[in-house]
Amino acid sequence: MKLILFGPPGAGKGTQAKLLIEKLKLPHISTGDILRSEVKNNTGLGKQAKGFMDAGKLVPDALVTEMVRKRMQEPDLKNGFILDGYPRTEAQAKALDDILKGGIDKAIYLSTSERVVVQRLTGRRVCPKCGTNYHLTNMPPKKDMLCDKCQVGLFQRPDDNEATVKNRLSVYLKECSAVLDFYKKQGKLEDVSGDLDSGEVFKIISEKILAL
Ligand code: AMP
Numbered sequence: 001m002k003l004i005l006f007g008p009p010g011a012g013k014g015t016q017a018k019l020l021i022e023k024l025k026l027p028h029i030s031t032g033d034i035l036r037s038e039v040k041n042n043t044g045l046g047k048q049a050k051g052f053m054d055a056g057k058l059v060p061d062a063l064v065t066e067m068v069r070k071r072m073q074e075p076d077l078k079n080g081f082i083l084d085g086y087p088r089t090e091a092q093a094k095a096l097d098d099i100l101k102g103g104i105d106k107a108i109y110l111s112t113s114e115r116v117v118v119q120r121l122t123g124r125r126v127c128p129k130c131g132t133n134y135h136l137t138n139m140p141p142k143k144d145m146l147c148d149k150c151q152v153g154l155f156q157r158p159d160d161n162e163a164t165v166k167n168r169l170s171v172y173l174k175e176c177s178a179v180l181d182f183y184k185k186q187g188k189l190e191d192v193s194g195d196l197d198s199g200e201v202f203k204i205i206s207e208k209i210l211a212l
Contacts, residue, residue, distance in 0.1 A: 001026065001080040001210075002100065004087070006179065007110030008172045009165065010117035010124075011194035012201060014133060016110070017084045019202045023212060027076050031064055031085040033131065034071070056164040058088055058171060065095045072099050080105075090178035107183040108205060110194030114169060121165045125154035 001024060005013045017028045035053060038046035045067065049059045058064075068086055071077075083104075087093040097103045123136040127147035134141050134154055141147060145154050159168065183189040190209045192201055206212045 001106075002083075002104040003080070004083045004104050004107040004183075005110070006085075006088075006107065006176070007194050008112050008117050008176075009168050010120040011110035011112040012120075012198055013084045013110060015198045016108075016201060016205060017082050019198070020082050020205070023206060024080075024082070026080050026082050028082045028084060029068075029071055029077075029086075031068065031083075033085075034067060035059060035064075038067075054158055056159050056168040056171065058175065061089055061091045061095070064088075065092060065099075068092075068096065069099050087179055088172070089175050090182055093179050093182045103186065104183075104188060106190055106209065107179075107188050108190045108192060108209060109180060109183075110192055110201065112194030114166070116195045117169050118162060118165055121160045122162050124160050125156055127152055128155055 003020070003026075005017055005020075007013055014030065017030070020026070021028050035046070035049050039050045039053065040046070045063060048063060052059045064086065083096075087096050120135065120138070123138065125134045125136065125141075125145065126132070127134075127150055129150040129152045130147065132147060132149065133139075134147075141154060146152065147154060159165075180189060190205075192204050192209070194201065196204075
């Protein structure tokens with residue numbers, strides 16, 4: 001099954017992806033995670049992407065699409081995947097159809113309000129070692145701002161401050177209407193409220209949308 005999860009930053013894409021991976025046993029591809037790792041490793045792509053990411057802007061289509069094209073050739077994706085964070089623009093959606101030939105199966109959109117996005121992202125803290133997300137109030141670590149698994153100090157992503165979050169959301173909403181229309185026309189779009197708690201969202205996706 002080739003699934004896309006999309007929605008504004010903070011919609012809960014990462015959480016739903018994790019739940020779906022466990023259930024469907026499919027690889028998870030997050031373009032945000034791949035880009036952050038490229039930046040961390042100071043690769044050529046990372047160097048080109050960093051400025052855009054720190055400013056909360058989209059990395060240019062050509063760079064991200066090339067990265068996705070390479071990832072799609074790897075053998076672990078032969079039974080499908082859960083793609084998170086891509087496509088973000090109509091050009092990316094078209095490029096993905098081109099890369100996959102037969103296109104995707106379903107695009108699940110987590111529509112989420114600004115109030116909820118700001119609350120979730122400004123309170124998010126991440127483990128630098130394993131990448132697990134926490135939240136200051138919604139999902140705090142067990143002790144002292146340390147990752148429950150790695151016991152390493154959590155950090156705040158540089159793009160999770162309120163001004164950058166609002167900018168990321170407005171960039172996202174401006175761009176995403178074309179992606180929504182693209183999959184709506186193909187009859188593949190499924191709209192779920194990302195304001196609901198993660199358990200309810202997962203129930204709707206797995207039972208109503210995927211009939212698992
Ligand atoms: P995310 O973790 O999905 O919120 O992505 C973090 C940042 O990576 C975004 O704010 C963008 O700068 C960049 N990024 C991730 N995916 C894409 C994409 N499909 N197109 C352009 N930029 C992206």
